[in-house]
Amino acid sequence: MLRKLLAGSAILVLAGCSASSDDSSAKPEQWQKTAKIFNHVLDHADEYDFDIEDASSTYDYSLVDANGDGQKELLLRKTPNAAIGSVLVFAADPEHNQAILADTALKDGVATAGGSRYRIAGTKSEHGIIASSGEAASGATTAVLYTIDGASLVDQGQWEYTAGPSGTPESLEAAEAELDWENIAQRPFNEQPDLLRSNPGDLPNIEGETGGQDAASAKSEEKTSNRSIEDVVDGRSKADFPTFSGDASSANPNYVPKTSPQFARAVYNAFILEWIYNANTTPVLEVASPVTGQTYTMTCVQHTSVTCRGGNDAVVYIYTPSPYAPPDGVQWG
Numbered sequence: 001m002l003r004k005l006l007a008g009s010a011i012l013v014l015a016g017c018s019a020s021s022d023d024s025s026a027k028p029e030q031w032q033k034t035a036k037i038f039n040h041v042l043d044h045a046d047e048y049d050f051d052i053e054d055a056s057s058t059y060d061y062s063l064v065d066a067n068g069d070g071q072k073e074l075l076l077r078k079t080p081n082a083a084i085g086s087v088l089v090f091a092a093d094p095e096h097n098q099a100i101l102a103d104t105a106l107k108d109g110v111a112t113a114g115g116s117r118y119r120i121a122g123t124k125s126e127h128g129i130i131a132s133s134g135e136a137a138s139g140a141t142t143a144v145l146y147t148i149d150g151a152s153l154v155d156q157g158q159w160e161y162t163a164g165p166s167g168t169p170e171s172l173e174a175a176e177a178e179l180d181w182e183n184i185a186q187r188p189f190n191e192q193p194d195l196l197r198s199n200p201g202d203l204p205n206i207e208g209e210t211g212g213q214d215a216a217s218a219k220s221e222e223k224t225s226n227r228s229i230e231d232v233v234d235g236r237s238k239a240d241f242p243t244f245s246g247d248a249s250s251a252n253p254n255y256v257p258k259t260s261p262q263f264a265r266a267v268y269n270a271f272i273l274e275w276i277y278n279a280n281t282t283p284v285l286e287v288a289s290p291v292t293g294q295t296y297t298m299t300c301v302q303h304t305s306v307t308c309r310g311g312n313d314a315v316v317y318i319y320t321p322s323p324y325a326p327p328d329g330v331q332w333g
C-alpha cells in the first residue's frame with residue numbers, strides 16, 4: 001500500500017511541549033526555538049509514516065545543512081531489523097515555531113546479499129545532501145545532490161558511475177562528508193547550540209561528471225531528459241489523455257485510497273511520454289514514487305481509457321476526452 005507521507009506538513013511546537021527541551025535561556029532565541037522544534041520531532045518519532053511496518057525498528061538522527069542557510073536540518077532515520085532504513089528530512093522554521101517535513105523520503109542501508117545499496121552523506125561544504133543508490137551485482141550507482149526548498153527536496157544534479165576502486169568520480173569523493181548518527185535519546189544539541197549551526201560554502205560541482213558512464217548510456221539519458229509531456233509527436237499529445245485519477249472513489253466515501261495523488265501524477269507523466277514518443281497505450285512502466293522514494297512497476301492496459309496497476313496495490317486511471325464533467329478526484333494532466 002502506497003501511503004502518503006506528511007508531505008510539507010507543519011508540526012506546531014509550543015513552548016514546553018517537549019519533555020526533552022532544557023532551560024536554554026542563555027542561547028540565542030533562534031537556536032532555542034530550533035532545539036525545541038527538533039526535540040519535538042524526536043519525541044514523536046514513532047508517529048511519522050516511514051512506510052515501514054516493523055516493531056523492532058530503531059530510530060536515530062543526524063544534523064546536516066541541506067540548503068546552505070547556516071541552520072542545519074534534521075534527518076530522522078527508521079531502520080528495521082537487518083533491512084534498508086527510511087529517512088525523513090525536517091527543516092526548522094523558528095519564526096513560526098514549526099518543523100517542515102520534506103515531501104520525499106530517502107533510503108539508507110544495504111539489502112540482502114547482491115541486492116540494493118543506499119547511502120546518505122552530507123557535503124564538505126555544508127551545503128546539500130548526497131543520496132546514493134546502487135546494485136551490488138553490477139556496481140551501477142547513482143548519487144543525487146539534493147537541497148531543500150520549503151517542503152521540497154530539489155535535485156541539483158547527479159553522478160552516474162560504476163562502483164569500484166577506480167569508479168567513483170573525483171568530484172563526488174571531494175564533495176561527500178560522512179554523517180554522524182545519534183540515538184534519538186541522545187541530544188547534545190541542547191547543550192551545544194553550535195551543533196545546529198553550519199558554515200556553508202558553495203554547492204559541490206558535478207558539472208561534466210559521468211563517473212565512467214559509457215557514451216551510449218549518456219546519450220540515451222540525455223534524450224530521455226529532453227522529453228516533455230507538453231511535446232507533440234506525429235499528432236500525439238497529452239490532449240489525447242487529458243485527465244487521470246488514483247483509486248479514490250467518490251461513490252464510496254468510506255473507501256481508503258491506496259494510491260497517493262503524487263504517485264498517480266508520476267504514473268500519468270510516464271504513460272504520456274510512452275504515448276507521445278512510442279504510440280504505446282499498454283506500456284509496463286517503472287515509476288519512482290515522490291512519496292516513498294521507491295520505484296514500482298506499473299502495468300497498463302487499455303479498453304477505452306487506460307488502467308495502470310502495480311506497486312503495493314496501486315491503481316491509476318488515465319482517461320480519454322469526454323464531453324461530460326470529470327468525476328470528483330480527477331486531476332488534469
